[in-house]
Amino acid sequence: MPTLTVNGNAVDTNADPQTPLLWVLREHLGLTGTKFGCGVGSCGACTIHLDGEATFACQVPLEAAVGHKITTIEGLSPNGDHPLQRAWIAEQTPQCGYCQSGQIMRAAALLAANPKPSREDIIDGMAPNLCRCGTYPRIARAIERAAQEG
């Protein structure tokens, strides 16, 4: 039975080793903050961190995630108060909210690698993640705010 390290906890799962990590997180472990949008790595709604790297959970088989540190939106910060989450509230970024976990996880990896990104860095870094409501202007502003306020 594969053991995963999710948000700092060791968790067992009986899912088939080929199962995309997305379904393991959502349906087996109940971590539904990670969303299903496309299943083919085209929308970013399922973005998580694998050893700190922004990764499409839909593109990682369970067996490939074993032994790596998995972080989901539920584990990004202890109290939901990561600087990006605070900035997301300050900028009133979400509309329907469905893509926002993935956006925040992508942005968190971006800031971890590049704490003071330019607007161009943000545009490039956030390109994999779709938002159909059109919250992009506020996503960019929230990332800039988080970078500034830390």
Next chain:
Amino acid sequence: MTYHKPNLSRRAFLATSGALSVAVLGGGLVSVFRDAAEAQDLGRSEINAWVSIARNGRVAIRYTSGEMGQGVSTSLPLVLAEELDADWSMVDALQVDQGPPATFGNPLINNILYTAGSLSIAGYFDRMRRAGATARRVLVHSAAASWRVPVGEVTTEPGFVVHGRSRRRMSFGEVVALPQLVTDVPAITDADLKPREQWRLIGSDVGRLDVPEKARGAITYSIDVRLPGMVYAAQLLAPVEGETPTVTTDTDARAVPGVVDIIPLRNAVAVVAETWEAALAARELLKVEWSNTSPFRSTDSAAELKELAAAAADPAREAFPWETRGDARAALRSSARVISADYSTEYVYHAQMEPLAAVAAVDADGKGAEVWLGTQSQTVSIGIAAAVLQTTPDRIRFHAMQMGGGFGRRTFFARDLLRDALLISKQLKRPVKLMWTREDDVKNGWFRPATAHRLEAALDSNGDVTAWRHRVVSASILAFAMPDNWAKANNRDFLVMEGAESADYAIPNLIAEHVIADRRTRVAAWRGIGWGPNMFARECFIDELAAAANADPVAFRRRLLRNNERGLRVLDAVVAISKFGTAPQGRAHGLSFAGYKETRAAGVAEVSVDGEGRVRVHRFWAAVDPGVAVHPNNLLAQVEGGIIFGLSGLLQERITIAGGEVQQSNFYDYEPLRIGDIPQIEVQIVESGAAPTGAGEIGVPMTGAAVANAIFALTGRRQRQMPFGQVRS
């Protein structure tokens, strides 16, 4: 293994808590309920159908419209809280899952629980104000009775009832803890409502109540629901609308570990398994032969575009009038100078980020169910569920879930998806989560129909428009989506035609008419409804007329708006903030006057075109007059989002159909705009103080012509066929 129950505590179970009765709103007396078991647990008093107050002072305000991102879960309670004089920090918003339409229905949508057309604020504004004022009156009268002072001496401050003369005050929580509440209060009249200058919540920028949870990924959408004993269902759906499975070979599929059953349905074969991944794996192994008699097999979207254009050009084709002013036909016939142009749009897909899903748990007797659904109409969905189970609506325990985007897609989808989830759950006697993959969602989309437009106008020697004809050719959305309404609609399809009446423009002779084309695929409203295509065609044509009259686009529109103060104000505002006509070298500006229903709006796009003909929108300005901006920061967000949605459609979205099959599959071949594609956007709110109107759709209709007109200004090439992200010569 863990499981997660959806967050039910925040929801109002109005139909199941039978002790609640219905308050009389807008007249008569208000009942006060103190007997619901749930209410007693919380020390909570139901003041009326919309408000309950707990002894700790928390105020729960119900809202009916479904939250799909447009912000109603904040803006509707905000309106009620204003008149209640609630302390906003003490307010909780509760989604109404179901309840009597007479109380909760939207008066602008046949008095049912239905969320569409940017009609929530417009439909509920007055009702929420009166509900809040009535609840406040109950508190004031109760406190006055307790203090034994005249009611007229008692007033409120946020969260408190106050008697100034004796300097006594009680929190709302203390009032509801009184031994007796005065329920017999006079009805609220218009004069009892707060005058606008006393508003402190309406028009303020409180934070959206749903945003903190959305920043933590903590909101439960229907696709997230997990129940004990639940099975998962995937569907192999018919490749063409109207086909049905005839032979199903499922031996290999059934051999997949975890598969529970394979169930043929009307338009699909369902694969049910203990896990979602098993259901998907088994679906791959399923071999299904489909009937091949559907008339939709012949659908070819490219051929259809030609048919629509031909119908637009054929005066002999029957057209149903949508709007008639004066005698446009005679005026066009007798005019010395008639200009005409043709426009078209193609099928577009909603691409809401949450693929469709339905969760259902049918009762053991098969005559009732609990349902979790992200739907734009509780009433319609409950009705469908009751019909499927051949039961009565009171047997459906319904949860109206937060939607991962709607945009028109979630109005009637339950017709198929909810039906199938119920049938599967009933047959297997287990709760079921039926999910569509993105490919299922694209290939079984209900698209905004392709349209063709012929515009004709007569110009007199002063350059004034004396006659106008706007002929729209399109399948009827209403006929497909709402057949009962269509039967009574006298061939008037507002979902296609609205906007074509061009009511803001002073044109003495006008006809707008609808040639109803055969429906070739599933169709639905799309953000902006008919205003999107109709304003694209109209506002491009206005620029063509202005050019023919040697007038500039601003002056030409100002003359047409000479009787329309609200229209002039947004036009002038957007011209001012954009410094229209002063685009930097290599770019150009385009203008569009295009609101949505009663909301007036105008937009300016700043555009460049690269050496390969690719269009880039660098900046976009909009001015909007929603009457009253109830929640301004959210209004800005909605307009920004609508502009991006509109730009995405006009630049690069297109569904094509061949042999009845949708040719796109997923976001790699139907790709909405990404963050790097969007312009810098600036929105100005121009409040007229008229009755408040909606926000969700305003941004879309202005985009098409603003960009097309900018491309013309830059390149001299008219863009009459949407999409046009690649410039057409």
